[in-house]
Structure formats: structure tokens, C-alpha cells
Amino acid sequence: MKLSDIMSAANLSAYAEIAMILFIVAFVAIVIAIFLPGRKRTFDAASRMPLDDEHPQTPR
Amino acid sequence: MNTRLDSFSYDDDIVRKFMWATMIWGLVGFLVGLIIALQLPVPGLNAAPYLTFGRLRPLHTNAVIFAFAGNAFFMGAYYSTQRLLKTRMWSDGLSKFHFWGWQAIIVSAAITLPLGFTQSKEYAELEWPIDIAIAVVWVAFAVNYFVTLAKRRERHIYVAIWFYIASIITVALLHIFNNLSVPAGAFKSYSIYAGVQDAFMQWWYGHNAVAFFLTTPFLGLMYYFMPKAADRPVFSYRLSILHFWTLVFLYIWAGPHHLHYTALPDWASTLGMLFSVMLWMPSWGGMVNGLLTLRGAWHKVTEDPVLKFFVVAVTAYGMSTFEGPMLSIKSINALAHYTDWVIAHVHTGALGWNGFLTFGMVYWLAPRLFQTEMYSKNWVNLHFWLATFGILLYVVAIYSAGATQGLMWRAFDETGRLQYPDFVETVMRLMPMYWVRVAGGTLYIAGMILGIWNLYKTWAKRPAKYEVPVVQAAPLSPTYTDDHAPVAGSAWARFTAMYWHRKWEGMPLFFSVMTAIAVIVASLFEIIPTFLIKSNVPTIASVKPYTPLELAGRNIYQREGCFNCHSQMVRPLMYETERYGDYSKPGESVYEHPFLWGSRRIGPDLARVGGKYPDLWHVRHMYNPREVVQKSIMPAYPHLQTTAIDFNAIQKSVDAMAMIGVPYGDAVNSAPALARAQAEQVAASIVAGGGPAGLADKEIVALTAYLQRLGRDLKNASSGTAQQPAVPAAAKPIAMAAPDGSR
Incomplete structure (x- = not known):
């Protein structure tokens, strides 16, 4: 029995859709996490990284 | 800060090299594009066997993607990475090897494609010896890049770096797996995949060449050069986190939308469509993030041609990433597929997004790299307007050509027969549009020539010896504790506080592994069923190999x-x-x-x-x-x-x-x-x-x-x-x- 026999018999037609739902759930969770207020100060500091060529924002 | 400081300088010589390569290969790629645009209305211009449309078209696409956009990515990445990480590239030798290796690959492409050596898979035409060379050069680039990351003096890696990492990893994967083939001589090989599976692999590669060669690298560049040019931080760092992860997760699934209504199994095609539509969200998140970086600085846009280029680039990104999901909807795709509509779509992306972002970068970098004022700011402005009108003429003409031909193919007359049964009639109808395209392309190229001349004149008045500023920064301490302690409380509170992501940003290797997992897992979800479920490809007894x-x-x-x-x-x-x-x-x-x-x-x-x-x-x-x-x-x-x-x-x-x-x-x-x-x-x-x-x-x-x-x-x-x-x-x-x- 070859791998393709097993895979064909395993009835995986819903497999891709399940994966898609998992990713949508993860996506929504990340959206919520990012836009809840919380660590704005840290992120503001991080966003200044490109503006200074000489001094690290978080040294050491 | 009672520690010793390292003294170092940034390697700008490699950036200057890549800048010249970008502009010169860009011009070559655009000129080949103009030639093939002319060959359609004037077939007599297919002057010799090695100069026919069929051989030059891959040369045009490869030159614009890998030579123009590729060198532009390297130019911006070498400049920004060193500064974002507060370190010189680990090895100047590897940087130079990357540069010269890449140029050698481009030259070999320019020779072998007109000679007819091709794997005949789009954007993966180059034959196996060149493919191996690409892999070697890419690995050299990656090694240099990751060691540089390890030797950085900035604890956290900025969003631009995330996008570069994703590009470096994913391009390597795509390149290797799509190009697996069995050689039949020095310049001929056959893909190990066949039919449906080969089509699937090719468009997994092809679409993600767009994603991870023309989109994510340039988004990284946008996140660096846009704040630089506007002199203000990016609009929302949190939006950029969302933009990055959703883009990396979603893009890799979208390939099958290139194969709607083909012999590809229906489930794969539907999956590709859904993920493409979802891609609209993060893409526009990125566009908004780029444009709003200019909040409160819009007055600068009227004065600074660099910002003008960037605004049009990001707008073009927004337009093409709206259009992409739309084109991936099956019913719309049925009309647009096989027509010029798709050609117009990619040119909005390549000329608008990649081209304008590149020109903006070049004009921002040139005075800094050559350490003198631009020779002529008016010429920069003129380049902007020539290129803008060039794009407009090009895409308006070619969009209408695509819609026209698509509608003619599907038209039935009142007796129920095809209204235009003669294929060539649907081609003839496009000729006026093809001439407008030639005019638009010529304008775009005129702008490019002006740009190169301006660069040359700027270079000519450079100082006798470049100044190399010495920067001082402390090395990373092995015992680092974040001054922001992790939030106590429930798992949900800890998750939403995003401390974990902050931590990831301090661990580039772990970050790279997570990125690789995102890309690989999504690929496997599509690839495994495509290859292993037999019902996808019912065999037909009468189908025999070619004699x-x-x-x-x-x-x-x-x-x-x-x-x-x-x-x-x-x-x-x-x-x-x-x-x-x-x-x-x-x-x-x-x-x-x-x-x-x-x-x-x-x-x-x-x-x-x-x-x-x-x-x-x-x-x-x-x-x-x-x-x-x-x-x-x-x-x-x-x-x-x-x-x-x-x-x-x-x-x-x-x-x-x-x-x-x-x-x-x-x-x-x-x-x-x-x-x-x-x-x-x-x-x-x-x-x-x-x-x-x-x-x-x-x-x-x-x-x-x-x-x-x-x-x-x-x-x-x-x-x-x-x-x-x-x-x-x-x-x-x-x-x-x-x-x-x-x-």
C-alpha cells in the first residue's frame, strides 16, 4: 500500500476548509490582540527605530 | 551605559553598486519590454530566431523582476539593515560575492533566454545550471544576513527586517521546489512534476514570486524609507505587526487562483480564491499604514519629489492589491484570464509599486551615497511626471484591451453561435490599444533615461573621497532583561498585551523559524492533498506518452x-x-x-x-x-x-x-x-x-x-x-x- 492509497482513503476533502477556519480564527485573535490598548508606549519607541542611524532604541 | 562602545562604519559601497545595477538593468528590462510591445502590432520586428516575442518576453519579465526589482531590494536592504541593526554587514566579501554573483546570473539569463534555453515555467525559465547558481548566491546572501542579525547592536528587530527575513526564507523555498528537474543535457531539463501537479507547483511559485520578491521586500523597504523621507515614525507599529503576519500566512495559499477553471481540482481553486480575497485586508492595512505615515506632513509631498514617488507607489500597491483579490474571484477571472487584463494588473504593480518605490529610494539615497546635492531636482520632478503619465497610458489602454478581448471571446450572436469565431478578429481589435501602450512605455523609459543621466551628473560631482562616518554603539549584553516586565493575569491578558511579540522581536532566529513555519505549513496544507489524493487526477486509458x-x-x-x-x-x-x-x-x-x-x-x-x-x-x-x-x-x-x-x-x-x-x-x-x-x-x-x-x-x-x-x-x-x-x-x-x- 502506497502513501497515496492511504491519503486517498482518508477522506480529506474537508481538510483544506478546516485549515482555513483555523487560520481565520488565528487572524481574528491577532487583530483583537493588536488593537486592544495596552503597550502603546513600547510600540511608539519601536517605531522610532529607523529614524536614528546612530543610536540603538533598545541598547544592550 | 557604563560599558565599552564598539566603533564601526556602514558599508555604503555595496549600496552604490546595487543602485547602479538597479537603474541600468531596469533600463534594459524596460527596453526589451518596449521591443516586445512593438512586436505585437508590427510582427516584422521579430527579426531573427533569437529575437522573437516568444524568446524575448521571458527576458523582459526576468529582467524586470530579478534584475530591476531584485537589485533595488538588495540596494535598500543593505542600506537599511546595517542602520537598523547598528552594525556593518558581517562579511564585505560575501556582500561583494552576492553582488557580482547576481549580476553574472542576470547576464547568463540575458544570453540563454534568447538562445531558447528555457524550462518554460513563468519567471522560472532559467535552466538548471543557472538555477543552481541562483541557489548558491542566495544562500551566500542569507548567511551574510543572518550572521549580521546575530551580531546586531539593536536588541529588537524593526518591521522592515521581518519582511526581509520572510523574503529571504520563502524565495529560497519557492526557488528550490519549483525548479526540481531532471537534466537532459547541459541546457535542457524536465520538471519532475507533471500536468496538474506541475501547474500547481508553478503557480505556488509564480504567485509567491510576486508575493515574496515584489511585495514583501518592497513593504520592508516602504517601512524603512517612507518614515525616513517623511522624518516621522510609521503610522501604527501594531498595524504593521498585523500586516506582516497576515500577509505571510495568507499569501502562500493564493497561487491556485492562476488556475481557475483549468484541470486543477476545484477545491484547490476555491481555496486559492478565498485566501486571495482575504489578502485584501492586510494589503490595505499596509497601504493605510504607509500613507498615514505622512499624516501632518502632506505639505512636504508637494515639495519633495521623493515623497511624491512614494505616495504614488503606495497608492499603486493599494490599487493592485484591491484588483488582485477581485481578479481571483472565479466569475471575474473567467473573463480576465488569458487576456491583457492580467498584463495591465501586473504593470500597475511593477511600474507603479515596485518602480516608483525604487525611484523614490534612489533619489533619497543618491545625495547621501554620493555625498552631494542631486544634480537637478527639476529633472527628478520631470521623471515623476513622465513616469506617471506613462503608467496611466499603459494601464488604461491595456485594461481596455483585456476587457475588449475577453468580452469578444464570450460573445454569442442571436442564433447562438460565436459572434467572433475568427480568433484573429479579436486580436485586430486591440491594435489601437497596443499603440497607446507603446506610447506609455516610451514615456516611462524616457523618465528612466533622465533619471540615469541625473544620477550620473550627481555622481560626477561627488567628493574626491567619500566621508565614512564612524558610529559608536555598545554590543548586545548576554544578560538582557526587558525593562517592560511581562503582564501578570490570565492567558488572554498576557496574549493581548503583546509582550510575546516584543520578545520575538528580540530573537531574530526564532522569529525566522516562526516565519518559515507559517509559510511551510500553509504550503503543505495545499501541496499534500494535491499530490496524494488520487481522485484529483482521474487517469484516462487512451492518454499515452509522446512519441x-x-x-x-x-x-x-x-x-x-x-x-x-x-x-x-x-x-x-x-x-x-x-x-x-x-x-x-x-x-x-x-x-x-x-x-x-x-x-x-x-x-x-x-x-x-x-x-x-x-x-x-x-x-x-x-x-x-x-x-x-x-x-x-x-x-x-x-x-x-x-x-x-x-x-x-x-x-x-x-x-x-x-x-x-x-x-x-x-x-x-x-x-x-x-x-x-x-x-x-x-x-x-x-x-x-x-x-x-x-x-x-x-x-x-x-x-x-x-x-x-x-x-x-x-x-x-x-x-x-x-x-x-x-x-x-x-x-x-x-x-x-x-x-x-x-x-
């Missing part, structure tokens, strides 16, 4: 780049089956290494052309298409009647195909003899039809044999008879070898 002569003809078809203008995939749509015949089945392609389904119909589909015309028709048509179809815009291929078939090379082709599982039976030992026998028969039929004699050892015979075979297997099956008029007696041993049904 050795037909295989030689197929090699010629690939060499001449016929697939650039002719599809071999009839979609199951009424107006397609009316025009071409029965729709294409997955089982028909099981011996197609590589698949040749095509993506654009400048000429008609050929999946059912076998037996439609007599052999002599093909001979005359190839010699001069306008002798047979008066208004045809196809290049003439008279050299096929004088070039001899390399019969001994056929054995190598057959052996390579047999090695990847094509059941060739006895032909493995006697391919040249079988090919000669069939060639005699085809040549005799040409003479019998009143054609020229003495063609039995000429390439035209092989190509004719191949074209006459297309679609015949399915006809043989449906006629239900055992006789095989299309397959000559000499080919019988092959015909008897039964497919093993394992694929």
Missing part, C-alpha cells in the same frame, strides 16, 4: 516560447468548448513535464489543434503565418525548415522522461530510429499534400508531429475505436506501454 519525434517537437515548442502566446487548456465554459472543442481533463496532462497550459492567449488555444489542419498547413503557417492567416501577428519561423533535427539528442530527452516515470517502453533504447521513421511519414504526407520535399530531417517535421498530436488521445478515446490513425506504426511499442495509474 520520440513528438517529444522533439515539444522541445522546439518550448524553445521558441510558443506557450507565451498559446494556451493548451480549454476551460469548461460554453464559449470555450464552442471555439476550441472538448474541455481539458486533468488526466490528459499526466505526461506533461512540464505542463504547458499557458497563461495568455495572444493566439488561440492549441489543446485541440491536433488533426484540425493538414500537415502542410502547419508547414506553411510556420514558414510565414500571414500566408495562411492574412492578419496573423505571429512571428515567422522559416528557420525550422532549414535546421536539422538533432536525432541523437532525442534519446537523452526520452531517457530523462523515462527516469521521471513516463512509461516509454522500447523507446528507451531506440528513440532516434523511431523518430526517423515517424519523420519520414510526416515528410511524405507533406509532399503528398503538395508541399516541399526534403523535410524529413528538419525541425518543422517534429513540430508538426507534436502539434498534430495535441488533443488526439482524447479523440481516440471518445471515438471508441482501437485504431490509431494519428500514431504511426513506428510508435506502437510506446502506445502499448500501459500507464501504471500511480499518479
Whole structure:
């Protein structure tokens, strides 16, 4: 029995859709996490990284 | 800060090198584009065998993607990475190897593609020795990059770096897996995948070449150079986190939208469509993030041409990432696919997004790299307007060409017959639009020439010796504790506090692994079912491998780049089956290494052309298409009647195909003899039809044999008879070898 026999018999037609739902759930969770207020100060500091060529924002 | 400081300087020499390469190869790529744009309304410009549309079109796409955009990415990445990480690149030697290696690859592409060496997979045309060279150079770049990351002096890695990391990892994966092939000589190879699976792999690669070569690298560049030029931080760092992860997760699934209504299984096509539509969200998140970086600085846009370029670039990104998801919806795709609509779409992206972001970067970098003012700011402004009007003319004309032809293909008259049954009529209608495209492209190129001249004049007034500022920063401490302690509380509170992501940003290697997992997992979700579920590709008993002569003809078809203008995939749509015949089945392609389904119909589909015309028709048509179809815009291929078939090379082709599982039976030992026998028969039929004699050892015979075979297997099956008029007696041993049904 070859791998393709097993895979064909395993009835995986819903497999891709399940994966898609998992990713949508993860996506929504990340959206919520990012836009809840919380660590704005840290992120503001991080966003200044490109503006200074000489001094690290978080040294050491 | 009571620690010792390292003194170091940034390597700007490598940035200057990549800048010149970007602009010079860009001009070359655009000029080749102009030539092929002219070859459509003026077919006489296909002046020599190695200068035909079919051979130059891949040169144009490869030059613009890998030479222009590629060098632009490297230019910006080398400049920004060093500054964002507060370190010089780890190895100047590897940086130089990357530069010269990449230029050597471009030169070899510019030589081999016109010579007809091609794998005939879009944007992966380069043959296997060059593919290996690309992998080596890419690995050198990656090693240099990751060691530099490890030696950084900034604890956290900025969003631009995330995008660069994702690009470096994913491009390596895509390149390796799409190019797996079995060589048949120094410059010829056959994809190890066949038919449906090859199509799937190709568009997994092809779409993600757009994603991870033209989008994520340039988003990284946008996140660095836009704040730099506006002198203010990016609008929302949190939006950029969302933008990054959703883009990396979603993009990799979208490839199958290039194969709607083809023989690709329906589930894969639907999945590709859904993920493409979802991509709209993060893409526009990124666009908003870029544009709003200019909040409170819009007055600068009117004064600073660099910002003007950036604003148009990000707007073009927004337009093409709205259009992309729209085009991936099946019903819209049915109209747009195979037409110029897709060509207009990619040019909005390449000329607008990649081009304008690159020009903005170059004009921002040039005064800093050459340490003098731009020679002429007015010329920069003029470049901006020339290029903007160039793009507008180009895309308006080509969008309307695409919609026009798509609508003509599907039009039925009141009696229920095709309104435009003559394909060439739908091509003729596009000629005015093609001339407008030539005008638009010329404007864009004029801007480019002006830009290069301006750069040269700026370079000419550089200081005698570049100043190299010394920067001081402390090395990273091995015992680092974040001053922001992790939030206590529930798992949800900890998750939403995003401390974890902050931590990831301090661990580039872990960050890279997570990125790789995102890309690989998503790929496997699509690839495993495509390869392993048998019902995806029902086998058809009457489908047999090509005879050795037909295989030689197929090699010629690939060499001449016929697939650039002719599809071999009839979609199951009424107006397609009316025009071409029965729709294409997955089982028909099981011996197609590589698949040749095509993506654009400048000429008609050929999946059912076998037996439609007599052999002599093909001979005359190839010699001069306008002798047979008066208004045809196809290049003439008279050299096929004088070039001899390399019969001994056929054995190598057959052996390579047999090695990847094509059941060739006895032909493995006697391919040249079988090919000669069939060639005699085809040549005799040409003479019998009143054609020229003495063609039995000429390439035209092989190509004719191949074209006459297309679609015949399915006809043989449906006629239900055992006789095989299309397959000559000499080919019988092959015909008897039964497919093993394992694929």
C-alpha cells in the first residue's frame, strides 16, 4: 500500500476548509490582540527605530 | 551605559553598486519590454530566431523582476539593515560575492533566454545550471544576513527586517521546489512534476514570486524609507505587526487562483480564491499604514519629489492589491484570464509599486551615497511626471484591451453561435490599444533615461573621497532583561498585551523559524492533498506518452516560447468548448513535464489543434503565418525548415522522461530510429499534400508531429475505436506501454 492509497482513503476533502477556519480564527485573535490598548508606549519607541542611524532604541 | 562602545562604519559601497545595477538593468528590462510591445502590432520586428516575442518576453519579465526589482531590494536592504541593526554587514566579501554573483546570473539569463534555453515555467525559465547558481548566491546572501542579525547592536528587530527575513526564507523555498528537474543535457531539463501537479507547483511559485520578491521586500523597504523621507515614525507599529503576519500566512495559499477553471481540482481553486480575497485586508492595512505615515506632513509631498514617488507607489500597491483579490474571484477571472487584463494588473504593480518605490529610494539615497546635492531636482520632478503619465497610458489602454478581448471571446450572436469565431478578429481589435501602450512605455523609459543621466551628473560631482562616518554603539549584553516586565493575569491578558511579540522581536532566529513555519505549513496544507489524493487526477486509458519525434517537437515548442502566446487548456465554459472543442481533463496532462497550459492567449488555444489542419498547413503557417492567416501577428519561423533535427539528442530527452516515470517502453533504447521513421511519414504526407520535399530531417517535421498530436488521445478515446490513425506504426511499442495509474 502506497502513501497515496492511504491519503486517498482518508477522506480529506474537508481538510483544506478546516485549515482555513483555523487560520481565520488565528487572524481574528491577532487583530483583537493588536488593537486592544495596552503597550502603546513600547510600540511608539519601536517605531522610532529607523529614524536614528546612530543610536540603538533598545541598547544592550 | 557604563560599558565599552564598539566603533564601526556602514558599508555604503555595496549600496552604490546595487543602485547602479538597479537603474541600468531596469533600463534594459524596460527596453526589451518596449521591443516586445512593438512586436505585437508590427510582427516584422521579430527579426531573427533569437529575437522573437516568444524568446524575448521571458527576458523582459526576468529582467524586470530579478534584475530591476531584485537589485533595488538588495540596494535598500543593505542600506537599511546595517542602520537598523547598528552594525556593518558581517562579511564585505560575501556582500561583494552576492553582488557580482547576481549580476553574472542576470547576464547568463540575458544570453540563454534568447538562445531558447528555457524550462518554460513563468519567471522560472532559467535552466538548471543557472538555477543552481541562483541557489548558491542566495544562500551566500542569507548567511551574510543572518550572521549580521546575530551580531546586531539593536536588541529588537524593526518591521522592515521581518519582511526581509520572510523574503529571504520563502524565495529560497519557492526557488528550490519549483525548479526540481531532471537534466537532459547541459541546457535542457524536465520538471519532475507533471500536468496538474506541475501547474500547481508553478503557480505556488509564480504567485509567491510576486508575493515574496515584489511585495514583501518592497513593504520592508516602504517601512524603512517612507518614515525616513517623511522624518516621522510609521503610522501604527501594531498595524504593521498585523500586516506582516497576515500577509505571510495568507499569501502562500493564493497561487491556485492562476488556475481557475483549468484541470486543477476545484477545491484547490476555491481555496486559492478565498485566501486571495482575504489578502485584501492586510494589503490595505499596509497601504493605510504607509500613507498615514505622512499624516501632518502632506505639505512636504508637494515639495519633495521623493515623497511624491512614494505616495504614488503606495497608492499603486493599494490599487493592485484591491484588483488582485477581485481578479481571483472565479466569475471575474473567467473573463480576465488569458487576456491583457492580467498584463495591465501586473504593470500597475511593477511600474507603479515596485518602480516608483525604487525611484523614490534612489533619489533619497543618491545625495547621501554620493555625498552631494542631486544634480537637478527639476529633472527628478520631470521623471515623476513622465513616469506617471506613462503608467496611466499603459494601464488604461491595456485594461481596455483585456476587457475588449475577453468580452469578444464570450460573445454569442442571436442564433447562438460565436459572434467572433475568427480568433484573429479579436486580436485586430486591440491594435489601437497596443499603440497607446507603446506610447506609455516610451514615456516611462524616457523618465528612466533622465533619471540615469541625473544620477550620473550627481555622481560626477561627488567628493574626491567619500566621508565614512564612524558610529559608536555598545554590543548586545548576554544578560538582557526587558525593562517592560511581562503582564501578570490570565492567558488572554498576557496574549493581548503583546509582550510575546516584543520578545520575538528580540530573537531574530526564532522569529525566522516562526516565519518559515507559517509559510511551510500553509504550503503543505495545499501541496499534500494535491499530490496524494488520487481522485484529483482521474487517469484516462487512451492518454499515452509522446512519441520520440513528438517529444522533439515539444522541445522546439518550448524553445521558441510558443506557450507565451498559446494556451493548451480549454476551460469548461460554453464559449470555450464552442471555439476550441472538448474541455481539458486533468488526466490528459499526466505526461506533461512540464505542463504547458499557458497563461495568455495572444493566439488561440492549441489543446485541440491536433488533426484540425493538414500537415502542410502547419508547414506553411510556420514558414510565414500571414500566408495562411492574412492578419496573423505571429512571428515567422522559416528557420525550422532549414535546421536539422538533432536525432541523437532525442534519446537523452526520452531517457530523462523515462527516469521521471513516463512509461516509454522500447523507446528507451531506440528513440532516434523511431523518430526517423515517424519523420519520414510526416515528410511524405507533406509532399503528398503538395508541399516541399526534403523535410524529413528538419525541425518543422517534429513540430508538426507534436502539434498534430495535441488533443488526439482524447479523440481516440471518445471515438471508441482501437485504431490509431494519428500514431504511426513506428510508435506502437510506446502506445502499448500501459500507464501504471500511480499518479
